Amino acid sequence: MDRAILSFFRSSRSKFSGDFIFEAVVGFFALSILVLAVLLFRELFIESGISRDTFGPGFLTASTWNPVSEVFGALPFIFGTLVSSFLALIIAVPFSLGIAIFLSELAPEKLRTPLSFIIELLAAVPSVIIGLWGIFILAPFIRDYLAPPLSTYLGFLPLFQGPMYGPSMLTAGVILAIMIVPITSSVSREVIMTVPTHQREAALALGATGWETTRIAVLPYARSGIFGAVILGFGRAIGETMAVTMVIGNSPRISESLFSPSYTMASVIANEFVEATSKLYISSLIEIGFLLLVISFMVNIAARILVWKLLKVEGGGVT
Amino acid sequence: MNRLKIVIILILAGVFLAGCVEQPSSVQPTATPTVQPTKAPATITLNGAGATFPYPLISKWSSEYNKIKPNIQINYQSVGSGAGIKQITARTVDFGASDAPLTEQEYSSVSGILQIPESIGAVVVAYNLPGIQKGVKLSGDVIADIFQGKITKWNDPKILSLNPGIQFPAKDIIVAHRSDGSGTTFVITDYLSAVSPDWKSNVGKGKSVNWPVGLGGKGNEGVAGLLSQNPYTIGYVELAYAKLQNISYAYIKNKAGKFIEPTLETTANAAAGAVPTLPAGDASWSSVSIVDAPGDNSYPIGSFTYFLVYKDQTDQAKGKLLAEFLWWAVHDGQKYSSELLYVPLPNDVISLNEKTIKLMNYNGQPVI
Numbered sequence: 001m002d003r004a005i006l007s008f009f010r011s012s013r014s015k016f017s018g019d020f021i022f023e024a025v026v027g028f029f030a031l032s033i034l035v036l037a038v039l040l041f042r043e044l045f046i047e048s049g050i051s052r053d054t055f056g057p058g059f060l061t062a063s064t065w066n067p068v069s070e071v072f073g074a075l076p077f078i079f080g081t082l083v084s085s086f087l088a089l090i091i092a093v094p095f096s097l098g099i100a101i102f103l104s105e106l107a108p109e110k111l112r113t114p115l116s117f118i119i120e121l122l123a124a125v126p127s128v129i130i131g132l133w134g135i136f137i138l139a140p141f142i143r144d145y146l147a148p149p150l151s152t153y154l155g156f157l158p159l160f161q162g163p164m165y166g167p168s169m170l171t172a173g174v175i176l177a178i179m180i181v182p183i184t185s186s187v188s189r190e191v192i193m194t195v196p197t198h199q200r201e202a203a204l205a206l207g208a209t210g211w212e213t214t215r216i217a218v219l220p221y222a223r224s225g226i227f228g229a230v231i232l233g234f235g236r237a238i239g240e241t242m243a244v245t246m247v248i249g250n251s252p253r254i255s256e257s258l259f260s261p262s263y264t265m266a267s268v269i270a271n272e273f274v275e276a277t278s279k280l281y282i283s284s285l286i287e288i289g290f291l292l293l294v295i296s297f298m299v300n301i302a303a304r305i306l307v308w309k310l311l312k313v314e315g316g317g318v319t
Numbered sequence: 320m321n322r323l324k325i326v327i328i329l330i331l332a333g334v335f336l337a338g339c340v341e342q343p344s345s346v347q348p349t350a351t352p353t354v355q356p357t358k359a360p361a362t363i364t365l366n367g368a369g370a371t372f373p374y375p376l377i378s379k380w381s382s383e384y385n386k387i388k389p390n391i392q393i394n395y396q397s398v399g400s401g402a403g404i405k406q407i408t409a410r411t412v413d414f415g416a417s418d419a420p421l422t423e424q425e426y427s428s429v430s431g432i433l434q435i436p437e438s439i440g441a442v443v444v445a446y447n448l449p450g451i452q453k454g455v456k457l458s459g460d461v462i463a464d465i466f467q468g469k470i471t472k473w474n475d476p477k478i479l480s481l482n483p484g485i486q487f488p489a490k491d492i493i494v495a496h497r498s499d500g501s502g503t504t505f506v507i508t509d510y511l512s513a514v515s516p517d518w519k520s521n522v523g524k525g526k527s528v529n530w531p532v533g534l535g536g537k538g539n540e541g542v543a544g545l546l547s548q549n550p551y552t553i554g555y556v557e558l559a560y561a562k563l564q565n566i567s568y569a570y571i572k573n574k575a576g577k578f579i580e581p582t583l584e585t586t587a588n589a590a591a592g593a594v595p596t597l598p599a600g601d602a603s604w605s606s607v608s609i610v611d612a613p614g615d616n617s618y619p620i621g622s623f624t625y626f627l628v629y630k631d632q633t634d635q636a637k638g639k640l641l642a643e644f645l646w647w648a649v650h651d652g653q654k655y656s657s658e659l660l661y662v663p664l665p666n667d668v669i670s671l672n673e674k675t676i677k678l679m680n681y682n683g684q685p686v687i
Contacts, residue, residue: 064529065529066528066529067500067525067526067527067528067529068522068523068524068525068528068529069523069529135541135544135548136544136548139548140548163491165493165534165545165549165552166534166545166548166549167534167536167545245498245537246536246537246541249534249535250498250534250535250536250537251530251533251534251535252529261534261535263535267498270499270537271498271499271500271527271535271537272499272500272527273401273500274398274399274401274402274499274500275399275400275401275402275499275500275501275526275527276401276500276527277400277401277404277405277422277425278424
């Protein structure tokens with residue numbers, strides 16, 4: 001009798017112990033995010049039905065956006081989103097890497113904590129504040145001090161031709177760069193800090209200089225993590241709405257010049273969704289939201305695949 | 320391994336159950352009648368949502384009306400006309416507000432809606448020309464040409480001929496427009512469509528349009544920012560905003576051929592001129608417009624802004640309170656307009672509104 005009870009409790013302990021509840025609870029949390037994502041996809045897909053029926057795949061390649069005659073095409077927005085985000089990466093990655101290397105490898109102990117704290121604080125600035133600063137300080141600055149030398153010395157490139165009024169693709173790229181530097185640099189710093197000290201010691205023992213040590217021992221080791229940090233930044237840039245809307249000029253046209261105003265997918269939704277009343281108009285805006293989600297998803301998946309590939313051939317570090 | 324399976328099954332069951340629980344509520348339309356304990360002495364809230372343009376005025380009304388009737392709270396969310404129309408359609412608010420009259424399509428989709436002009440707004444053509452103050456004279460077709468990129472220089476002969484005596488620089492014109500959907504854009508494009516067949520066929524009127532040229536700023540402040548930072552820019556903002564921010568604006572040629580400064584008075588003149596053509600409150604107002612109004616002293620770029628309420632109220636007590644508030648707003652409330660730079664309603668429009676408000680009923684019984 002006693003034994004039977006005891007064995008019952010023994011066997012049930014494994015099933016109904018605290019561990020089991022813990023697993024169920026955290027598992028539920030994890031799965032609920034997945035369910036949320038799926039439902040989000042589903043909802044956006046359903047609500048964009050009218051737009052898909054009307055424009056078909058041509059929605060992706062058409063470049064007219066005319067709410068009056070209800071002809072909608074997403075190409076200028078897709079273009080604006082991707083180009084402004086890439087531009088932000090081009091500007092932000094060197095800065096972020098520099099910050100990360102400085103903070104983890106070179107900065108004196110006293111400086112490290114306050115500096116990284118301040119950089120992370122930058123991420124907490126609301127984007128509408130950054131946007132206002134962009135309108136009143138950054139856009140005029142770029143127009144007056146950055147654009148003239150660019151067009152003088154690099155004006156032979158179509159990228160830097162035409163008039164510059166302040167709000168432009170370039171301004172949006174710079175604003176986005178400022179917004180993604182905190183996340184990219186702090187994640188990169190964390191990753192670099194995880195590089196084992198013996199890597200550095202080995203390189204130094206071989207007679208490497210500080211720069212060589214970073215280059216041959218630290219960066220290759222941290223490569224995939226840094227790449228992940230960059231992708232995190234890219235993800236933030238793609239979805240950023242308010243600050244970009246305030247400085248990009250909101251003109252749905254594709255231009256070669258970075259001085260021209262442009263438009264992003266997130267911006268057009270923010271600008272026009274509130275006052276959109278016709279069904280086709282709303283549906284088209286929702287389809288843009290759907291595309292934005294798909295693009296973010298694809299970027300992240302592509303990044304994962306790249307990281308995996310890099311990991312497989314990982315030969316970095318001093319071995 | 321087995322335990323893992325059980326965990327997964329349990330989680331899936333949980334998700335499934337959550338889905339089932341959620342199901343009935345999603346089948347129900349989101350009609351959440353904000354049932355308040357009507358007879359109780361507690362405060363009663365009248366909820367409204369809609370256009371951003373009349374928000375300062377409605378806020379003022381809300382606080383003033385609360386002083387008169389302390390048990391009534393007017394809660395207005397300035398979420399945009401489009402969202403306001405959606406919310407009144409779904410009956411999640413007691414009244415809506417819109418800068419533009421309901422389109423034919425919207426009107427037919429919201430049966431039994433009343434449109435009550437509550438105030439009048441004017442839109443000014445604003446510019447930043449160093450050394451040149453307010454009062455540059457412009458006509459509708461010249462503005463349409465500028466906004467379409469057909470006139471590109473400030474010293475274009477068409478601009479010079481309207482403004483003898485003003486020295487214009489040979490600078491490129493930068494066009495600034497609203498990027499967000501807005502009643503302001505509706506009013507100016509409504510005006511340009513009325514005076515320029517070219518504009519009407521190429522661009523048309525709407526809260527968002529496909530701008531042929533220019534930079535888009537978000538909100539009045541966005542356009543004002545573009546104007547203040549870029550010399551030689553032209554754009555459009557609400558009259559109140561231009562006055563408060565000291566932005567230079569143009570005098571516009573009206574239907575009678577006079578160049579009119581935008582003021583509360585000249586805009587009121589335009590509204591008064593349009594009164595004989597106004598429909599009944601329960602009819603469609605889609606063609607109502609006071610742009611390019613007749614009259615020697617009428618400013619041509621303005622618009623009514625509307626309250627939207629249902630003719631058939633579903634709650635007798637609340638319907639009565641709502642009607643009383645609307646009645647107060649279009650009568651006593653009008654005296655707060657001028658200080659906030661809104662145009663008070665002309666008397667004829669007020670008497671039209673009286674008839675409209677009296678149409679509000681509960682089960683066929685007028686609520687007021």
